[in-house]
Amino acid sequence: MYLLDAFSYLDNVATLQNMLAMLVGVTVGLVIGAIPGLSPPMAIALMIPISFNFPPATALILLVSCFAAGIYGGSFSAILLRAPGTSASAASAIEGYEMTKRGRAIQAIRISTFASVIGGLISGVVLLLLAPPLATISLWFGPAEYFFVALLGLTAIASVAFGSLTKGLISGLLGLFLSTFGIDTYSGFPRLTFDFVGLESGFDIMPAIIGLFAFAQGLELCEGDASGNISGVKKLSWNIWPKYSEIYHVRWSLVRGWVTGLVMGIIPAAGGSVAQWIAYAWEIRRAKPDDKFGKGEIKGLAATEGSNNGVTGTSLIPMFVLGIPGGISAAVILGALMIHGLQPGMRLFKTSPDVIYTIMWGFLFANVLMGFIAVFLARAMAYLTLFPRGIIGPLIMIFSVIGTYASTNNIYEVWIMLGFGVGGYYLTKLNFVPAGILLGIILGPIAENGLRDLLTVSHGAPISFILGRPIALALIICIILAIYYSLKPKKWDEEEDEVLKSEK
Amino acid sequence: MGFTFKKSIKYLSVVVATAVMAGALSQAALAQKFPSKPVQVVVPFKPGGGADRTFRLFAPYLAKELGVPVNVTNIAGGGGWVAWAQMAKWDPNKDDHKLGVINLPHVLSLLDPRMKRKQTLKSFNFLAWHSLDPCIWAIREGDERFSTGKQFIDYVMKNPNKIVMSTTAVGSDDHMGIAFAEKFIKGFHVKKVYANGDSKKIQEVLGKHTDAVAGNVGYYVPYFMDAKLKPIFVLSLERSPNLPSVPTFFEVTGLKNVSYAGRTLATAPGMSDAKRKIYLDAIKRAIENPEYMAKEAKNKNPLLFKESAELWKTLNESKAMVQKVKFWEGAK
Numbered sequence A: 001m002y003l004l005d006a007f008s009y010l011d012n013v014a015t016l017q018n019m020l021a022m023l024v025g026v027t028v029g030l031v032i033g034a035i036p037g038l039s040p041p042m043a044i045a046l047m048i049p050i051s052f053n054f055p056p057a058t059a060l061i062l063l064v065s066c067f068a069a070g071i072y073g074g075s076f077s078a079i080l081l082r083a084p085g086t087s088a089s090a091a092s093a094i095e096g097y098e099m100t101k102r103g104r105a106i107q108a109i110r111i112s113t114f115a116s117v118i119g120g121l122i123s124g125v126v127l128l129l130l131a132p133p134l135a136t137i138s139l140w141f142g143p144a145e146y147f148f149v150a151l152l153g154l155t156a157i158a159s160v161a162f163g164s165l166t167k168g169l170i171s172g173l174l175g176l177f178l179s180t181f182g183i184d185t186y187s188g189f190p191r192l193t194f195d196f197v198g199l200e201s202g203f204d205i206m207p208a209i210i211g212l213f214a215f216a217q218g219l220e221l222c223e224g225d226a227s228g229n230i231s232g233v234k235k236l237s238w239n240i241w242p243k244y245s246e247i248y249h250v251r252w253s254l255v256r257g258w259v260t261g262l263v264m265g266i267i268p269a270a271g272g273s274v275a276q277w278i279a280y281a282w283e284i285r286r287a288k289p290d291d292k293f294g295k296g297e298i299k300g301l302a303a304t305e306g307s308n309n310g311v312t313g314t315s316l317i318p319m320f321v322l323g324i325p326g327g328i329s330a331a332v333i334l335g336a337l338m339i340h341g342l343q344p345g346m347r348l349f350k351t352s353p354d355v356i357y358t359i360m361w362g363f364l365f366a367n368v369l370m371g372f373i374a375v376f377l378a379r380a381m382a383y384l385t386l387f388p389r390g391i392i393g394p395l396i397m398i399f400s401v402i403g404t405y406a407s408t409n410n411i412y413e414v415w416i417m418l419g420f421g422v423g424g425y426y427l428t429k430l431n432f433v434p435a436g437i438l439l440g441i442i443l444g445p446i447a448e449n450g451l452r453d454l455l456t457v458s459h460g461a462p463i464s465f466i467l468g469r470p471i472a473l474a475l476i477i478c479i480i481l482a483i484y485y486s487l488k489p490k491k492w493d494e495e496e497d498e499v500l501k502s503e504k
Numbered sequence B: 001m002g003f004t005f006k007k008s009i010k011y012l013s014v015v016v017a018t019a020v021m022a023g024a025l026s027q028a029a030l031a032q033k034f035p036s037k038p039v040q041v042v043v044p045f046k047p048g049g050g051a052d053r054t055f056r057l058f059a060p061y062l063a064k065e066l067g068v069p070v071n072v073t074n075i076a077g078g079g080g081w082v083a084w085a086q087m088a089k090w091d092p093n094k095d096d097h098k099l100g101v102i103n104l105p106h107v108l109s110l111l112d113p114r115m116k117r118k119q120t121l122k123s124f125n126f127l128a129w130h131s132l133d134p135c136i137w138a139i140r141e142g143d144e145r146f147s148t149g150k151q152f153i154d155y156v157m158k159n160p161n162k163i164v165m166s167t168t169a170v171g172s173d174d175h176m177g178i179a180f181a182e183k184f185i186k187g188f189h190v191k192k193v194y195a196n197g198d199s200k201k202i203q204e205v206l207g208k209h210t211d212a213v214a215g216n217v218g219y220y221v222p223y224f225m226d227a228k229l230k231p232i233f234v235l236s237l238e239r240s241p242n243l244p245s246v247p248t249f250f251e252v253t254g255l256k257n258v259s260y261a262g263r264t265l266a267t268a269p270g271m272s273d274a275k276r277k278i279y280l281d282a283i284k285r286a287i288e289n290p291e292y293m294a295k296e297a298k299n300k301n302p303l304l305f306k307e308s309a310e311l312w313k314t315l316n317e318s319k320a321m322v323q324k325v326k327f328w329e330g331a332k
Helices: A002-008 A016-034 A040-051 A056-081 A087-101 A105-139 A143-160 A165-178 A205-222 A244-249 A251-266 A271-285 A298-314 A317-322 A328-339 A346-351 A353-386 A389-408 A411-429 A434-457 A462-467 A470-487 A491-503 B005-032 B050-066 B078-087 B106-111 B149-158 B173-184 B198-206 B217-225 B249-253 B273-287 B290-298 B308-325
Strands: A182-184 A189-191 B039-043 B070-074 B098-104 B125-140 B164-168 B191-195 B212-216 B229-234 B260-267 B303-307
Touching: A002 A353, A016 A040, A016 A056, A016 A353, A040 A056, A040 A328, A040 B050, A056 A087, A056 A105, A056 A205, A056 A298, A056 A328, A056 A353, A087 A105, A087 A205, A087 A271, A087 A298, A087 A434, A105 A244, A105 A251, A105 A298, A105 A317, A105 A353, A105 B198, A143 A165, A143 A271, A143 A434, A143 A462, A143 A470, A165 A434, A182 B078, A205 A389, A205 A411, A205 A434, A244 A251, A244 A298, A251 A271, A251 A298, A251 A317, A271 A298, A271 A434, A271 A470, A298 A353, A317 A328, A317 A346, A317 B198, A328 B050, A328 B290, A346 A353, A389 A411, A411 A434, A434 A462, A434 B191, A462 A470, B039 B050, B039 B078, B050 B070, B050 B098, B050 B125, B050 B260, B050 B273, B050 B290, B078 B098, B078 B106, B098 B106, B098 B125, B106 B308, B125 B149, B125 B173, B125 B198, B125 B217, B125 B273, B125 B308, B149 B229, B149 B249, B164 B173, B164 B198, B173 B191, B173 B212, B173 B260, B173 B308, B191 B198, B198 B212, B198 B217, B198 B229, B212 B217, B217 B229, B229 B249, B260 B273, B260 B308, B273 B290, B273 B303, B303 B308
Parallel strands: B039 B070, B039 B098, B164 B191, B164 B212
Antiparallel strands: A182 A189, B098 B260, B125 B212, B125 B229, B125 B260, B125 B303
């Protein structure tokens, strides 16, 4: 039924106007996404007034193209400079930048592009064909499920700590603590602000990411030899087309990343910034003896990059079908829908199928276009890794400050970002885990509100309540497995130990 | 090298002098024309919310009236207070190209004694009321326990603290309506699950995680048209033109439970009357622009222009309501 409907609108998308909208959306998205601090929701919001001049389908194609490309654009700066452009690309900064440091920047971009484009396409196909049935699933997620999704995300801390589990957990707890600052919705009263208005907005994700990753990275580049460059090579290979052997090597990592992204996308408010960490942790737990996680393992990058674009299409499902936007970008797109006179909901599929399916096809095409444009942009950006560290370091710091101010218009947020930057720099030196702090900040509010809501809706009897909820139980099993695999001594470790013993 | 240090100083001084003169000229121009540069509309919430959507729609029409570009700037945080604290301190000369969005009743959290706010309503230079969206309570379509407001209240009275309502945070218009009902209807007690935005609330009630939701007419009309949710009350004294068949809280209970999301525009305190008038006239004409009105009708945002005495009358009514409900008393 949907299938036939969907295909009959394929030709609508292929107008010059729609293609131009896609081109503009993708280009703006890639550029704004790549700049730390300037995020896809902001790019989309800025384009809404422009979109008034177009018919609804074209206008929405412009916005969804910008959304998909924005998420992907964030990966460039994450991989090449360790300065993630969006919150959905923070995890890619870890393995991606390690690859860049080892002179494998182009390989990293190659895999990232492949994982993102194909992930976006799969996600778009799911959006096109399965939106109505999948939207029902997103309604199954209530307080209990959100609480456990957040806990599952938090188990990733054990994986990204790379051996220093205690320091990883301390970092995670620090992040959770920081996430409690600011207005508390249950009392309407600000917590831990010490009557200081700058703390009333709490510690937002964006300044934390820019500080912990980008600014700290800028500081690090400023130490030591200022004339050396990031990649350590003089020339970059320009082979942007992925090799079959490369893809084959990471095939299961890609699949795991895409699946994580598709599933997390359907859950409103979880989205890309959580999916990437779950996918990454999943990879680390499945590591083979010769995998080098934390030191530029391509499998890790394939999974994080696959997951954050796998999210894009499915995260639009609850927005189109139920009018429930899964994130800020989707909320801005929902607003645009309304302004163009399209009321989101199942009715939209009946009253304006031409518009909605044209938008979905537009999303698919935009993902392909994104791949082509990305190749050119990524090449240009990769040159940055050949510049002296003494130039790139300060540039990253300047952009961190400008980006934070531009996206929040709030000078306090700039100070908070600087705090995270300097703190993150020293904590990294002491082997603490910035990713752990970030996970705490992202997941703290989801876990806290989930738990409080759970205690309310279960009328104080959460355990018997959870027993009647299959998804919550499944999530608990995932959490137990995740903890088990994180703590289980790895086989090769034992073998190595035995070898060492026998040598003695 | 023909370019000596002395020469460069000379060039530099010429450049500086030109710049100073240009600056002086533009100062003179400013005295003649106001506004002389782009105007910023400060929205105290993140992009994607109702206020952001409305003022991004409004900006081009206001720009047409003012003759300069109008940009929307989001300064989010503290339930609006990060931006409002700034607006109360705007300088009438330096910040004369800024307009601020102030939401009612949210800004009245300044009455909450726990907050120790220094500001009062008089701290802000309110220009005009822009829109007013009444609160509404809704249940799931097809709920077997209740299908009207009367049945809902009866059910809650018989089963105190068994019904869970989704609402926006303590201090919001949605919460205010519930706090009023709990304070003035004896035996009416519900549990509340709080959110920062409407999408979480709608997901909760549609997914049967909660039983009812408190929101605003404008935002929820699409869900009623989709036959997913069913409105049971409008929290105003008159029925909403968007939902003529839905009774008011007053009709059903005889209690004047009035709550709404109001949006006003303010400018720097102490701004000169001449400049103030330019903004006020432009806002009035922009709100009454038929093209803009048609767009807001699609956006389901009910516009309402009020100025001076009328504006302050509504502000004071809103304040009296908050003082009566004292929403902070119920919050832990």
